[in-house]
Amino acid sequence: MQLKIESVDIDFHQLVNNSLNAIWIVGEEGKIYYCNRACLKLLEVSSSENILFQNLYIFLPPDIHEICKDRLRRVLEDKETLDLFETKMIRSDGEMIDVEIRTVPCTFENKVFAQVVIHDITHRKKAEKLLNDQGKLASIGQISASIAHEIKNPLTSVKGFLQLLKESQPHYYLDIMESELDKALATLQNLLHVSKPDLFEEPLVPIELCKELDSLLFLFQEKLYNVKTELIFRDSERVVVGKRNLLLKAFFNLIKNALEAIIEKGDIKIEHYYEDGFINIKIFDTGVGISEDILKKLGTPFLTTKTEGTGLGLTQVFTTIHEHGGTISVQSVIGEGTVFHVQLPCD
Ligand SMILES: Nc1ncnc2c1ncn2[C@@H]1O[C@H](COP(=O)(O)OP(=O)(O)OP(=O)(O)O)[C@@H](O)[C@H]1O
Ligand SMILES: [Mg+2]
Known part of the structure; x- marks a missing residue:
């Protein structure tokens, strides 16, 4: 017609x-x-x-x-x-x-x-989920930070009295109490640090992520003898403006997790490229992978499957990337490996 x-x-x-x-x-x-x-x-x-x-x-x-x-x-x-x-x-x-x-x-x-x-509406649904997750994480962060703050003060005064007691009546048990108290205070301090990164004033500076990632890997040198690393850096002249220490700590935590996921031998690949106003950093590992159950909860404080882990590494990563206006997504296959994809805004 x-x-x-x-x-x-x-x-x-x-x-x-x-x-x-x-x-x-x-x-x-x-x-x-x-x-x-x-x-x-x-x-x-x-x-x-x-x-x-x-x-x-x-x-x-x-x-x-x-x-x-x-x-x-x-x-x-x-x-x-x-x-x-x-x-x-x-x-x-x-x-x-x-x-x-x-x-x-x-x-x-x-x-x-x-x-x-x-x-x-796939894109809209993904964006809604991301906003929802970020919101959840932000409120978990706020709750954790205020609990940490509230508990830290009385514990600090308990520590003061314990020291006074130790001076007047030294006892082996008091030493154990003090060292346990120190551990608790350190955990609370860590929690405060990761759940409220903006509490710690740091200036925004231009950061050349390729150079920084290269130096970060160097810190893990002694752990890399059984791990093959591959760096695929494109658009390395691009800079991200952000809080350098926080961002480096986030990438440190991601690389550390990737290395810890590899049991004997394996590969780690880090990609860097610019696309549509964002710097993309992908960290691939051929480690143990993450189960569906843990995947859904990543970023929640104290979530850990490691005997020595604090479960605060990814909380720091998620809060820092979100604070910089970025996004982070994870794909993982049990027994095959994991990829963390970080996107940070870049003009
Ligand atoms: N690349 C990865 N491969 C496999 N599992 C991972 C990876 N990254 C994170 N995970 C899982 O997510 C959990 C939480 O990670 P997160 O970094 O927050 O804490 P952690 O590594 O356990 O402890 P911490 O970082 O404080 O030493 C880990 O215990 C692990 O189960
Ligand atoms: Mg970790």
């Missing part, structure tokens, strides 16, 4: 085919009769033949099939326009994506079909 506006012909088929939203026309039992070009991109298929005359349920996770059947019935039989529906879809490569679906009835040659408009 064509519409003429002044001297311009509007080709409706082209309009629908080039729409930025994916559009399907679906009939009974979920058979797909039409899909526009955006559908191919959404589902990552090369030709419409992979979609046309297929059953729409092959692109939907099994747990929502019943809901979708009922929704389709409401459109085809009751001619109902449905509310916005958020769900997941399965791409041709098996990857799950988040989508928002609108469905309205439409009639062709007296037969009712469902016009399904699909909007990919």
